[in-house]
Amino acid sequence: MIELDDIDRQILRALARDAGQSAGALGRDLGLSQPATWRRIRRLTDAGVIRGKRVRLNAERLGFGVTVFLGVKLARKGQVTLEDFERAMSAIPEVQTVEHVLGVYDFRLRVVARDLADFERVLRRRIMALPGAGEVEANVLLSEERRPGPLG
Amino acid sequence: MIELDDIDRQILRALARDAGQSAGALGRDLGLSQPATWRRIRRLTDAGVIRGKRVRLNAERLGFGVTVFLGVKLARKGQVTLEDFERAMSAIPEVQTVEHVLGVYDFRLRVVARDLADFERVLRRRIMALPGAGEVEANVLLSEERRPGPLG
DNA sequence: CTTGAAAAGAACTGCCT
């Protein structure tokens, strides 16, 4: 754990929205000099609060217009290990996220497909075909909003 | 839609893993010069395939050790509009993601909290207290794996 | 914390194959 002041929180919020901006530009917005801002970013990175930068890809522009969230239950638990099942799901290209969860389901998947027909193919041929796959629940994404979340 | 060749796909895959690396370093790995790599990245950005860079924050290091996925159904549909409900959920600091979905639930939320006791507070005081909130399903995150997804 | 500066590197531009 690390102590964050208000400026640190503003920096994290700004970088969570756009990590492309320079330390100088960010500092100007916060009334801080370039070196001071840069030192804070480095401190946050060294402390592990900032894990790294990633580009956000636009699935629609890549031809994947359908995103579906799947809740998956393992059938016949014990016959297939969680690890094997997780690995098998991660190997499906259309699967963007594999979340191992505790609750109503065993796994939550974020799956993208070109369209609903394509999704049906992925669901039937790839996911339901996995040894151990049990009950499945689907929710089709209509819109999404991401927020930085609480910062200390 | 845009035509991607194999090199574009490799670039996207690399940047999805780490957007911090320079065009020069990336090009060296792919056997491309710095300007050629940079021009491709710019082309992908202009085409909207690359939407921007974001830092990945480590919620645990910020003191939020619990992540829960919630499926939420709207009760008494029509009395409260989807827009109002969505706005109200987005205003809760602990809510990282609001997904409007079609299926078993109306919304899917990603919620972080300091611990399970803190999560109970958020769930009862903030989310269930929303006018219009109906049935709720919860799944606690154990582990998560993200992959780039299909690239054309 | 600040300003100022210097060196290294990355981003960007124009020209040529």
Place this chain on the structure above:
DNA sequence: AGGCAGTTCTTTTCAAG
């Protein structure tokens, strides 16, 4: 398309107040 060479900007590290 790609490469080369050059310019501009940012990053990164100093020193000094």
